[in-house]
Amino acid sequence: MTKRPDRRKVSDAGLVAFVDGVLEGERRAAVARIIRDDPAVRSRHDLLKKGSRPFRAAFDHLLEEAPAERLEAILAAAKRQATAAPLRGRTERSLQRFALAASLLLAVFAAGALAGVQMAPFLSGEDGGKAPVQKGWLYIVAEYQQLFSPETLSLGAGEKERLPQAVAAAGRYLGKGLTLESVTVEGLDLRRALLYRYKERPLVQLAYLHDGRIPVSLCIIAGRRAAREPRSVQLEGFNIVHWDSAEHGFMVIGKMPRAALEEIARALRRKLST
Amino acid sequence: MEKDVHEIVSSGLTSCLPRLWRYALVLSGDHGSAEDLVQATCVRALERATQFMPGSHLDRWLFSILSSIWKNELRARSVRRGAGLVDAETSLVVDGEQGAQTNILARQVLKEVQSLPEAQREAVLLVYVEGLKYREAAAVLGVPVGTIMSRLAAARERLAHLNATDDQAGPRSKDGKES
Numbered sequence: 116m117t118k119r120p121d122r123r124k125v126s127d128a129g130l131v132a133f134v135d136g137v138l139e140g141e142r143r144a145a146v147a148r149i150i151r152d153d154p155a156v157r158s159r160h161d162l163l164k165k166g167s168r169p170f171r172a173a174f175d176h177l178l179e180e181a182p183a184e185r186l187e188a189i190l191a192a193a194k195r196q197a198t199a200a201p202l203r204g205r206t207e208r209s210l211q212r213f214a215l216a217a218s219l220l221l222a223v224f225a226a227g228a229l230a231g232v233q234m235a236p237f238l239s240g241e242d243g244g245k246a247p248v249q250k251g252w253l254y255i256v257a258e259y260q261q262l263f264s265p266e267t268l269s270l271g272a273g274e275k276e277r278l279p280q281a282v283a284a285a286g287r288y289l290g291k292g293l294t295l296e297s298v299t300v301e302g303l304d305l306r307r308a309l310l311y312r313y314k315e316r317p318l319v320q321l322a323y324l325h326d327g328r329i330p331v332s333l334c335i336i337a338g339r340r341a342a343r344e345p346r347s348v349q350l351e352g353f354n355i356v357h358w359d360s361a362e363h364g365f366m367v368i369g370k371m372p373r374a375a376l377e378e379i380a381r382a383l384r385r386k387l388s389t
Numbered sequence: 390m391e392k393d394v395h396e397i398v399s400s401g402l403t404s405c406l407p408r409l410w411r412y413a414l415v416l417s418g419d420h421g422s423a424e425d426l427v428q429a430t431c432v433r434a435l436e437r438a439t440q441f442m443p444g445s446h447l448d449r450w451l452f453s454i455l456s457s458i459w460k461n462e463l464r465a466r467s468v469r470r471g472a473g474l475v476d477a478e479t480s481l482v483v484d485g486e487q488g489a490q491t492n493i494l495a496r497q498v499l500k501e502v503q504s505l506p507e508a509q510r511e512a513v514l515l516v517y518v519e520g521l522k523y524r525e526a527a528a529v530l531g532v533p534v535g536t537i538m539s540r541l542a543a544a545r546e547r548l549a550h551l552n553a554t555d556d557q558a559g560p561r562s563k564d565g566k567e568s
Contacts, residue, residue: 128538131545135516137523166545170517173498174411181407182424189424190402193431267424309421 125149130160134167188266252313253366256320256334257351260368263330268306268322281308285319289337291363297389300382303331331369331376333383340364345380347373356380360388398438401447402431408448408519409455415514416459416507430455449521453529456511501551502544509544512537 125133125146132138133146150160279295285308286293299305303323311318317337325331345358354376357366365387367380409430413423433454434441441450502510515526516537527534 127542127546128535131538131542132523134545135541162549163542163545164549166548168498168501168517168548169494170498170502170513171520173495173502174514174518176495177411177414177499178407181410182420183407185424186406186410186427187403189428190406190431193428193435194399196432197435267428307421 125156127159127163130156130163134160134164182271185267185269185271188269192264192266252316252318252334252336252364253348253355253357254350255313256318256332256366257353257355257368259320260330260332260353261351263322263332265324265328265330268324268330270306274306278305278308282321284308285310285321288317289319289335289363290317291335291337297386298333298383300379300386302326303379325369325371325379329369329371331367331371331379334366334368336364337362338364345377345384347377358384394441394443395435395438397443398434398441398447402434402451405448405451409451411518412452412455412514413459415503415510416456418503426455426459429458433458448519449525449529452515452519453531456530501548504551505544505547509540509547512540513544516541 129138129146130150133143133150138146150157282293282295282298282305288310295305298321302325304325304327305321305323307320307322309320309322311320313336319335321333321335323331323333339362340359342361343359345356348355348357353368353370354373355366355368356377356379357364358380359365365384367376367383369376369379406427409427410423413426413430414420417423417426430451434451437454441447502513505513511530512526515521515529516523521529523534523537527537530537
């Protein structure tokens with residue numbers, strides 16, 4: 116009497132182990148027999164095998180494209196942070212800041228990555244211009260700004276050339292025409308274009324270095340609101356200038372003297388309104 | 390001794406950076422988040438260096454930290470992937486045009502893997518790309534070995550169906566653990 120193969124002993128997980136070549140000896144031979152004798156198991160085996168790909172080779176290509184210089188800078192910054200903050204408390208605060216920043220994050224590094232994005236700007240208007248929303252996004256951007264340093268804003272190979280495309284993509288995301296020219300003023304060197312969402316609203320952060328050493332950001336959030344003239348506030352040790360148009364909120368943030376930041380904000384506002 | 394361990398972690402981090410970045414990119418799906426995740430991982434590893442056991446695999450310890458930070462502190466804070474905002478094809482490829490020119494197949498594989506659910510593409514990365522054994526990947530992620538195998542099976546099934554709709558691409562080369 117021929118013993119019938121027991122399919123229950125060859126689950127998909129077991130078949131994966133077989134396909135991956137990790138079964139040996141009698142166990143492998145037994146599974147091979149079941150695959151041979153049981154059409155249903157053979158069908159599953161063939162399907163799972165069809166899911167093979169040259170994974171390692173493909174992902175090694177990605178490895179070659181790692182932004183080596185930026186990663187070195189990130190590690191250097193992490194080492195400084197770790198040695199400068201031996202007490203757990205500071206670390207936890209740092210991570211909390213990071214987590215808080217991430218709470219608004221649905222980011223795409225906009226090096227041309229948004230060509231296929233279809234996302235209408237959020238235009239609820241239900242809370243447009245109200246203080247809590249305004250305070251919320253100012254505060255959370257200030258938290259995130261803490262993460263920037265000259266090292267983390269260094270440019271990798273080819274990134275500068277992609278910035279015009281990234282800025283244009285950011286404009287499409289916001290529903291506002293943006294060009295590199297429209298977001299460039301004297302003294303600010305654009306380094307990154309980052310896209311986020313905050314409370315269902317598209318939010319863009321254009322990160323610059325001022326004089327090659329001070330991180331400064333222009334942030335724009337979509338959403339109908341009452342137009343307001345620029346005002347200056349301080350949050351988290353940053354000076355901030357913020358204003359609203361009928362369709363967008365704007366802020367310029369940096370750890371630099373208030374008067375200097377206000378001058379930058381005036382220049383950016385002129386550019387953005389033309 | 391404590392100083393030695395710190396030095397091991399500190400110096401070992403450098404050589405692991407590209408692979409940490411790749412893992413972070415696979416998880417987060419975008420470059421900005423990947424860099425933030427790498428930075429948080431470096432800080433955490435340096436601060437907890439005394440917990441690293443000399444002689445064990447530093448890369449796997451770092452993978453575990455990275456995965457934990459992503460799941461417990463970042464992704465959970467409403468980082469909403471899968472809403473159609475992140476284009477799989479471009480989010481994983483740093484220089485799409487160059488990638489397309491140098492290896493169309495690699496680009497296609499990256500795109501397909503990135504279309505998988507997070508848990509599946511993470512298992513694919515650890516086992517099929519990083520070469521971890523099932524039990525090692527399970528230890529990194531803190532899940533049972535069977536979960537890793539089930540995730541790989543699910544990933545393979547989805548990829549097979551993608552293959553079925555894309556057979557005009559011709560036969561695919563095999564690698565890794567293919568028998």
